[in-house]
Amino acid sequence: MEGADKPETSTAVEENKQQVEMTDATAVDKDNMQGIVHTTSPPEEIKIKVHGMTCENCTGSIEANLAKVKGVDKVFVSLPKEMAAIHFYPEEVSPLELREAIDDMGYEAELQGRDTCLGREEDVRHTRMEAEATELECLLSDIDELVSSKQDEGTSEDTKGASDPTSIEMVRFSSRNGTKEEQASLRVTGQTKYQALSSRSVEEKCVLRVTGMTCASCVATIEKTLLKHRGISAALVALMAQKAEVTYDPDVVTPEEIREMIDDMGFDAEVLEEKNQGGIETLKLTISGMHCASCVKNIESLVMRIKGVTHASVALATCRGEFKYKSDDAGPRAIIKAIEEAGFECKLATDESHASTALQQLKTVKKWRGSFLVSLIFGLPVMATMIFFMIKENHKYNIILLPGLSLENLIYFVLSSIVQFVGGRYFYVQAYRALRHKTANMDVLIVMATLIAYLYSVVVVAWAMIKKDEGSPVTFFETPPMLLMFINLGRWLESIAKMKTSDALSKLMSLQPSEANLVTVGEDMEVTSERSISVELVERGDILKVVPGGKIPVDGKVIDGLSAADESLITGESMPVYKKPGSIMIGGSINQTGTILMEATHVGADTTLAQIVKLVEDAQTSKAPIQQIADKIAGVFVPGILVLSTLTLAIWIAIGMTHPELIPTYVSTPFAANHTMELTIEFSFQVAISVLAIACPCALGLATPTAVMVGTGMGARSGILIKGGEPLELARRLKTIIFDKTGTITYGVPRVMRTKVLVPTTEISEEEFLAIVGTAEASSEHPLGAAVTRHAKEMLESEVVGKCSNFSAEPGYGLQCTVTKINAMLNAGMNEQNAKISSDVIIAPTEVTDPEEITKEEDSSIYEVLIGNREWMKKNNLEVTDEADHTMAQYEALGQTAVLVAINGVVAGMITIADAVKEEAKLAVKVLKDMGLDVVLLTGDNKKTADAIAKQVGITKVFAQVLPRNKVEKVEELQQLGHKVAMVGDGVNDSPALVKADVGIAIGTGTDVAMEAGDIVLIKNNLLDVATAIDLSKRTVRRIHINFFFAIIYNALGIPIAAGVLSPVGIFLRPWMASAAMAMSSVSVVLSSLFLKFYKKPTYTAKKVEERDNMLESV
Structure with missing residues (x-):
């Protein structure tokens, strides 16, 4: 980028620069005589201390960028030593320039042992600066003359303002005191100053996707380097979202140039969006009142009609909508107005709106429950009355109260009216709103079927009473109560199911602390004032105080104090991460151990936690293809049934007028016995209403919910919680199972795996060794220390420990203390301790050569104890033998943490600790593979540990050191291959991947957020339940398919029969018969689903799996 930024210079200045360069004899004609220079002067080596590197990506970035610097021969960067060794040609590049090059990458560089060579370089640099200053003087003089001439000619006020002598003097002053990069920038300013005199730029923003970042150091590198470039006033990089938002001056720099700057740092960048006037804006709304796919389709269609709206996506399950629009053509109010006029309630989606959404869903459940109870209370008597009069066909039971009005019709009228206008009132409201906007949904179909049947019945009875007929006509009063009763039941069940799927985001956001301690500090980092503020008021750059046990309020970096932090929120690992000044806080x-002061770097929506929330929310809002297909079907279903019913009415009226003999005469009544036209109209309305009644999708609506209810009930009894029909349907089609490691494949709690005594038992017994380390670690807050103490107590069957004094711990190394009075711990379980020790953990004594004497007295034994890693031993001048080092390396290769124990100046033993693999993990992997599934391990842990765990359980495909954002990307990669993917995890960091996967399977002992984000929850924390869930899915989906078969056959046969196709052979349906058929279809679906009650959970044992494999091999 330096070459791109250098302006062309005048000939005079070039000559001056050439003369300056000639002062260094080795620098003559560098471009043409490079080979000669390199031959006569071999490359030199310099070492530069580099601070701020955190990973191998940092070292690779530094090596790649330094290799591009002209004059650099070789670069070697060591992460552990924080050192860069550079071979360079001093004729072409100076150590100072190399140091500045590293600084420009966002790291702190410090020259090592090269002070003597800097004087000459500084002389050359100052000489060059003088030449450049001469050039600037010439350019500024030209500007003065041009501005003066323009003023004389009567230029604008803007031009006069631009010629302020003060500003020119400021430039002259800067030209003599700036750095080399600043000089180059000033040359550009000088040459283009006049051209921009009459313009004033407005800052704009651009958003770029940045890939290749692996840690917070990468973020700091990009932000720091960008801010050094002229024209860039702000840069904010989000690691989780892999995006950068840059505020820039469009007159100085362009988004494409910013992209190139990031590319030059060793990252891949892509411009996503330029935020200026007229750009694309996003609006997120919470929408209530939706209950079916037709509602979703109607909202999306209405909003898309608004000019300027480019995208509309509504999620029925989460009651949320996302809309994108051009700010020049549309606005939020227009979108909200369109949705509200369609009959729905909506408001801006905020963090607080999640609570109101849950409250609204609860109100919806109560609403449909009330409607169902009204329909049930008054609908059952209607059914009882209908059955009674069907059985008692003798006319003596058909009591005529008034001419044309029978007791049967009066009972029907009273009960049906209550159900029609009380139990069905919500359908009327929604249907009216839909029709007002020229759309049709299920509510329209329901209202038309019930209202036409009701009004027709009222009209024919009133007409019979007016004519004072002797009998009472046949009516369809029984149709509305029966229809509304079943439909209200379905809506009630649906609203309950939907309410259970909306808690994940609110629980995720509850992890954010509500308050932060804002402090001011003096020069020596002493706190001078402190106050508590809302975390929403924290600003970037604020100094915050975090006490032990407190939550880190926002992302930041430590500026004072030492501590350890539990970052399982992000990494999924329970091991604490040690923090020192400069460390990144999430x-x-x-915060676990010490009080720290931190500087806020990312606040509000830019924090890591907020990014995870956004990932979960976006994944929930996105639509599966099958849902889009369902929306299209819903858009044509209702109009199709209405058209079919209308055609049925018209066709039968035409048939009755042309061929009245085809109208079944035995359905006539005294009301229409002698009137062919009245008979035709009666029969035509009968079949038309029957079509509407029988086409109500009760069976289709109950096919999935009933099977899901029974299936999930059986799953709960088996320790599996399945959330709805979609995961049940998808689980049977899975091709790949992704397992998280910590807490999923493993227990998630560190356990002692091995204890090895490295001195003869005559010096220290195995029991004493356990008592000493158990007592020492009892004062430690480290999870590994707690595991050692817990193990020692279990092995020695003791609830007490000895006395620990002079305890101190050094983060990253280990602890030291004095242990006394261990006899109480040794005597607690003396009777059975030997058996206990040998049965649980391998303790292998190893002879060593001439160990130093370990002091041991009966009553007052004193042990000076050191416990820690190799460096801790070396730091305390203790030798770690090759044998001990080799043994540690063997256990570390298995993914275990090995620590050494020194007692009284002798390395006396070793303890290995690991997160143990679950007993059933290997069998579960074997069972899943036998089911034809690919099994993958995906973890944030290091590759060595991940490979070791995978090898133990039989997994061959491993992705290690994966951040939550990358976990989502890994899931997407597998999905793009056409695989249906299940993610099995337990932590908050797994929740985005759980949501993104086709089926998210959460461990019941994991976090509440993971369980809410998962589609399936394993309550008993048994990995074999993953296979059981898939088996249950297959059984349930098979039952759902049977239910749909019944429902489809019922509609396919029922609608033509209801339309009177078989009436010539004497087979036709009255509306009440159509309602009864609808009820029977629903009953058949429910009974079919109840067969799942006979489901039995499969039993998996290693022996059974082996026998099955042998049987398959023999076949």
């Missing part, structure tokens, strides 16, 4: 993680 908002929502827990």
Whole structure:
């Protein structure tokens, strides 16, 4: 980028620069005589201390960028030593320039042992600066003359303002005191100053996708380097979202140039969006009142009609909508107005709106429950009355109260009216709103079927009473109560199911602490004032104080103090991460040991936790293809049934007028016995209403919910919680199972795996060794220390420990203390301790050569104890033998943590600790593979540990050191291959991947957020239940398909029969018969679903799996 930024210079200045360069004899004609220079002067080596590197990506970035610097021969960067060794040609590049090059990458560089060579370079640099200053003087003089001439000619006020002598003097002053990069920038300013005199730029923003970042150091590198470039006033990089938002001056720099700057840093960048006037804006709304796919389709269609709206996506399950629009053509109010006029309620989606959404869903459940109870209370008597008069066909039971009005019709009228206008009132409201906007949904179909049947019945009875007929006509009063009763039941069940799927985001956001301690500090980092503020008021750059046990309020970096933090929120690992000044802190993680002061770097929506929330929310809002297909079907279903019913009415009226003999005469009544036209109209309305009644999708609506209810009930009894029909349907089609490691494949709690005594038992017994380390670690807050103490107590069957004094711990190394009075711990379980020790953990004594004497007295034994890693031993001048080092390396290769124990100046033993693999993990992997599934391990842990765990359980495909954002990307990669993917996890960091996967399977002992984000929850924390869930899915989906078969056959046969196709052979349906058929279809679906009650959970044992494999091999 330096070459791109250098302006062309005048000939005079070039000559001056050439003369300056000639002062260094080795720098003559560098471009043409490079080979000669390199031959006569071999490359030199310099070492530069580099601070701020955190990973191998940092070292690779530094090496790649330094290799591009002219004059650099070789670069070697060591992460552990924080050192860069550079071979360079001093004729072409100076150590100072190399140091500045590293600084420009966002790291802190410090020259090592090269002070003597800097004087000459500084002389050359100052000489060059003088030449450049001469050039600037010439350019500024030209500007003065041009501005003066323009003023004389009567230029604008803007031009006069631009010629302020003060500003020119400021430039002259800067030209003599700036750095080399600043000089180059000033040359550009000088040459283009006049051209921009009459313009004033307005800052704009651009958003870029940045890939290749692996840690917070990468973020700091990009932000720091961008801010050094002229024209860039702000840069904010989000690691989780892999995006950068840059505020820039469009007159100085363009988004494409910013992209090139990031590329030059070693990252891949792509311009996503330029935020200026007229850009694309996004609006997120919470929408209530939706209950079916037709509602979703109607809202999306209405909003898309608004000029300027480019995208509309509504999620029925989460009651949310996302809309994109051009700010020049549309606005939020227009979109909200269109949705509200369609009959729905909506408001801006905020963090607080999640609570109101839950409250609204609860109100919806109560609403449909009330409607169902009204329909049930008054609908059952209607059914009882209908059955009674069907059985008692003798006319003596058909009591005529008034001419044309029978007791039967009067009972029907009273009960049906209550159900029609009380139990069905919500359908009327929604249907009216839909029709007002020229759309049709299920509510329209329901209202038309019930209202036509009701009004027709009222009209024919009133007409019979007016004519004072002797009998009472046949009516369809029984149709509305029966229809509304079943439909209200379905809506009630649906609203309950939907309410259970909306808690994940609110629980995720509850991890964010509500308050932060804002402090001011003096020069020596002493706190001078402190106050508590809302975390929403925290600004970038604020100094915050976090006490032990407190949550980190926002993302930031430590500026003072030492501590350890539980970052399982992000990494999924329970091991604490040690923090020192300069360390990155993650908002929502827990500070464990010491008080720290931190500087806020990312606040509000830019924090890591907020990014995870956004990932979960976006994944929930996105639509599966099958849902889009369902929306299209819903858009044509209702109009199709209405058209079919109308055609049925018209066709039968035409048939009755042309061929009245085809109208079944035995359905006539005294009311229409002698009137062919009245008979035709009666029969035509009968079949038309029957079509509407029988086409109500009760069976289709109950096919999935009833099977899901029974299936999930059986799953709960088996320790599996399945959330709805979609995961049940998808689980049977899975091709790949992704397992998280910590807490999923493993227990998630560190356990002692091995204890090895490295001195003869005559010096220290195995029991004493356990008592000493158990007592020492009892004062430690480290999870590994707690595991050692817990193990020692279990092995020695003791609830007490000895006395620990002079305890101190050094983060990253280990602890030291004095242990006394261990006899109480040794005597607690003396009778059975030997058996206990040998049965649980391998303790292998190893002879060593001439160990130093370990002091041991009966009553007052004193042990000076050191426990920690190799460096801790070396730091305390203790030798780690090759044998001990080799043994540690063997256990570390298995993914275990090995620590050494020194007692009284002798390395006396070793303890290995690991997160143990679950007992059933290997069998579960074997069972899943036998089911034809690919099994993958995906973890944020290091590759060595991940490979070791995978090898133990039989997994061959491993992705290690994966951040939550990358976990989602890995899931997407597998999905793009056409695989249906299940993610099995337990932590908050797994929740985005759980949501993004086709089926998210959460461990019941994991976090509440993971369980809410998962589609399936394993309550008993047994990995074999993953296979059981898939088996249950297959059984349930098979039952759902049977239910749909019944429903489709019922509609396919029922609608033509209801339309009177078989009436010539004497087979036709009255409306009440159509309602009864609809009820029977629903009953058949429910009974079919109840067969799932006979489901039995499969039993998996290693022996059974082996026998099955042998049987398959023999076949």
